Amino acid sequence: MALRNQVFIWIGLLLALILFLWVFRGVLLPFVVGVALAYLLNPLVNQLQRWHFPRFWATVVVLLSVLILVMSLFYMLVPLIRDQVFELIQRSPAYFADLQELVATWSPEINAWLGPERAAQVQASLSDIARQFMGFLAQLPAELVSIGLTGASVVGFIVLAPFVAFYLLLDWEGMVRGIDGLLPKQHKGEIKSVLADVNTSMAGVIRGQGGVLLLDAAFYATALSLVGLNYGLAIGLLAGLMSFIPFVGFLVGFVLSVGVALVQFAPNWWMVALVAGIYLFWQVIEGNILYPKFVGSSININPVWMMFALLALGAVFGFVGLLLAVPMAAIASVLIRYGVRKYKESALYLGPTEPGGDVTP
Numbered sequence: 001m002a003l004r005n006q007v008f009i010w011i012g013l014l015l016a017l018i019l020f021l022w023v024f025r026g027v028l029l030p031f032v033v034g035v036a037l038a039y040l041l042n043p044l045v046n047q048l049q050r051w052h053f054p055r056f057w058a059t060v061v062v063l064l065s066v067l068i069l070v071m072s073l074f075y076m077l078v079p080l081i082r083d084q085v086f087e088l089i090q091r092s093p094a095y096f097a098d099l100q101e102l103v104a105t106w107s108p109e110i111n112a113w114l115g116p117e118r119a120a121q122v123q124a125s126l127s128d129i130a131r132q133f134m135g136f137l138a139q140l141p142a143e144l145v146s147i148g149l150t151g152a153s154v155v156g157f158i159v160l161a162p163f164v165a166f167y168l169l170l171d172w173e174g175m176v177r178g179i180d181g182l183l184p185k186q187h188k189g190e191i192k193s194v195l196a197d198v199n200t201s202m203a204g205v206i207r208g209q210g211g212v213l214l215l216d217a218a219f220y221a222t223a224l225s226l227v228g229l230n231y232g233l234a235i236g237l238l239a240g241l242m243s244f245i246p247f248v249g250f251l252v253g254f255v256l257s258v259g260v261a262l263v264q265f266a267p268n269w270w271m272v273a274l275v276a277g278i279y280l281f282w283q284v285i286e287g288n289i290l291y292p293k294f295v296g297s298s299i300n301i302n303p304v305w306m307m308f309a310l311l312a313l314g315a316v317f318g319f320v321g322l323l324l325a326v327p328m329a330a331i332a333s334v335l336i337r338y339g340v341r342k343y344k345e346s347a348l349y350l351g352p353t354e355p356g357g358d359v360t361p
Contacts, residue, residue, distance in 0.1 A: 034164025
């Protein structure tokens, strides 16, 4: 088959996949989570098989263990988080009023430091940020509904996702063999090489970055709670779970925590500095220890590309798009690097060659 026809076929398949995801985006959540769960747990199931467990019982043991752990954490943490989140939303206007009052008490110092005109601009900016944040909180329930996080979708996710993961884990090896058997024989080796790179990148994203995300959430929630910050558990978990978006989790958590600390602890600036120091300390640990160890160089995704993928897929596919954005960005990154490598090996880049192999000037 001519290369041109192959390109058209692959582009057609890609467009068909995008259309499928868009049409069925409302019911994809449990299936996406189930696939991700199966991908995460498959190495554990394989390990039990190496210990002479049958595949069925290995799948049952691993999946049940994970579900029991998740449900236990859910049962213990959700009531606390729910209460803190609702109270934070209810008290947000009072917090912003206190912050504005605090800034007003610093007006002479701010005016002397920045000048009256720039100080007025800073205060106006803070007021604008406060209004926007309050508007976001007011629209939050509607936004959750718009991206598919309704009660019915959550129940469907809880019920269906484990079943999807179970059946995928049970027949994972068969699916891999089936896909391998469908690969074009002429390009099978090259395709398998690309798929191996995709698997490495996906493992770095889902397993590696997922591990960093969980450690972020655990550290922030624990540290902020230990220093006595109001709503520290909820803010810490939010900051950690949003850390899959480059810099966003850190910034959201830092701003919320320092804002609450200013109202709660001022004029005890040591406590405010301690809250800020928690984030700065963990950023050093994450960047120099956790990220190299868990993720390493397995993924090489520009943060700008990552944020674009999150915004674009989130806008098109809703919450499912947010879940798909990071792995899709990893896959696209691998394919783009492969395309660039092939382009640099082609005559289009190297130019026409002489029969002896020399490049024609």
